[in-house]
Amino acid sequence: MEVIFMNKLSRMSDQNEEIAQLWIGEEDNAWHLGWSRYEAGDREDKIWYEGTSWEELLHIYRHQLAMQMSEGYRPLLHGLYHENEDLKLRSYAGQRLHCFSELYGNESLYEELCVWRRQKAASDRKAPYFVATNRLLRMISAFVPHTMDELMQLPGVGESKASEYGMEWLEMTNGVERSSSFPLDWVYTVLKEEEYESWLYKQKEQKFKQELDKFLTRKNVLEGMKEGQTLEEIVNRSGLSRRELIELLETLDLEGYDTDSLLDVELAVMPETEQEAVWQAYEELGDTFLKPVLHKVYGEERPEGGLEQVYERLRMIRIRFRRHVETERNAG
Numbered sequence: 522m523e524v525i526f527m528n529k530l531s532r533m534s535d536q537n538e539e540i541a542q543l544w545i546g547e548e549d550n551a552w553h554l555g556w557s558r559y560e561a562g563d564r565e566d567k568i569w570y571e572g573t574s575w576e577e578l579l580h581i582y583r584h585q586l587a588m589q590m591s592e593g594y595r596p597l598l599h600g601l602y603h604e605n606e607d608l609k610l611r612s613y614a615g616q617r618l619h620c621f622s623e624l625y626g627n628e629s630l631y632e633e634l635c636v637w638r639r640q641k642a643a644s645d646r647k648a649p650y651f652v653a654t655n656r657l658l659r660m661i662s663a664f665v666p667h668t669m670d671e672l673m674q675l676p677g678v679g680e681s682k683a684s685e686y687g688m689e690w691l692e693m694t695n696g697v698e699r700s701s702s703f704p705l706d707w708v709y710t711v712l713k714e715e716e717y718e719s720w721l722y723k724q725k726e727q728k729f730k731q732e733l734d735k736f737l738t739r740k741n742v743l744e745g746m747k748e749g750q751t752l753e754e755i756v757n758r759s760g761l762s763r764r765e766l767i768e769l770l771e772t773l774d775l776e777g778y779d780t781d782s783l784l785d786v787e788l789a790v791m792p793e794t795e796q797e798a799v800w801q802a803y804e805e806l807g808d809t810f811l812k813p814v815l816h817k818v819y820g821e822e823r824p825e826g827g828l829e830q831v832y833e834r835l836r837m838i839r840i841r842f843r844r845h846v847e848t849e850r851n852a853g
Contacts, residue, residue: 522548532593541594543586545578552578556585577740580733587726591719614709615676619656620720621708622663630697631662637689653686661690665699674703742769743778752787767836774840784837791834799835803842811835 526545531538539560546553554570570581590596635658642649657677666672672687673680701707738759745755756763774780788796795818802817811832819831 522546522553529597530589530594531597532595534593539594541589543589543596545582554578554582554585556589577736580729580736584726584729584733587722587729591722591726593715593719616721617712617717618660618664618676618705618708620717621712622656622659624712624716624720626659626663627665627697628662630665630693631658633693634658634662634690637693641686641689653682657682661694664701664703664705665694665697666703667691667695667699671703674705739769739773742766742773746778746780746783749782752783755783763833767833767840771836771840771843774844780840784841787837788834796838799838800842803839808839808842808846811839 524544524546528543530541530543533539539558541559542557544555544557546555551571551573552575553568556567556569558565558567569585570578572578634653638649638652638658641647642652645652654677657675660675660677661672664671664675666675669683669687669691672678672690673683678687738761741759742755742761745758750758752763752766755761756766759766761769770780770783798818799814802814806813806817808814814835815828815831
């Protein structure tokens with residue numbers, strides 16, 4: 522195997538230096554990504570990826586590397602990530618407050634705030650994150666503001682949030698003892714740089730894990746389509762719901778992937794006259810909203826198979842309709 526990239530990483534553990542190597546190799550038109558750890562003269566190898574997809578390798582590389590760096594490993598050669606981005610994050614005071622609040626927050630107060638948020642979101646008919654983000658609740662639980670002025674010093678608390686929810690937050694924090702005070706300049710001294718850097722890489726790890734999961738989901742869907750699987754088979758393979766899968770099919774179709782074979786199978790049970798009526802409704806009413814098309818085609822009658830199935834077919838026909846409109850626009 523020809524090694525085309527290698528970097529040495531190390532970390533301190535109980536006053537001892539632990540050494541590891543990250544490497545990428547190529548053999549017989551296949552890529553290999555691995556991690557080698559050295560201890561007391563022994564070498565332990567882990568293969569993270571073997572295959573022909575360079576894109577998949579990069580997704581796994583970024584996620585696994587972030588995981589190792591969040592656990593304290595640091596590279597001999599820098600440049601594994603965008604260091605300008607890291608420097609920008611280091612200069613942003615709010616990031617350090619966020620880091621400290623996650624590492625040293627009051628867990629019981631945080632849980633109390635989360636319960637409050639669920640109840641408030643339900644009563645106001647809002648999504649919980651519109652009421653308050655996890656990040657904001659973490660900061661309140663860690664720094665425990667006792668006055669409105671202190672509350673306003675937390676990143677993410679503006680006049681609107683403070684006037685709407687501030688008094689309720691302070692009712693929960695005023696009974697809680699705290700070991701620190703405002704202003705929060707002391708955080709930048711107390712928080713160790715190594716703690717902060719590891720926390721930053723933990724954020725990268727979570728981000729790259731989401732990107733990897735998204736890539737693998739798309740891969741499973743595309744492979745299922747290529748193998749001629751049905752919608753239900755691809756659902757079982759990818760872990761997506763039927764609704765999520767059809768939404769992804771809309772995106773894939775826009776990107777130029779061939780979705781026709783799958784659509785043919787799924788729409789084969791739908792009468793041609795019914796499909797034509799849906800198409801004509803899109804031409805007349807547009808394709809932004811499904812409900813007007815549903816009423817145009819089916820009136821007040823309850824469609825056979827239930828609304829969920831009908832909406833599913835409307836979305837699949839819309840994929841073809843939008844492609845047709847785009848093709849005519851480009852031809853014109």
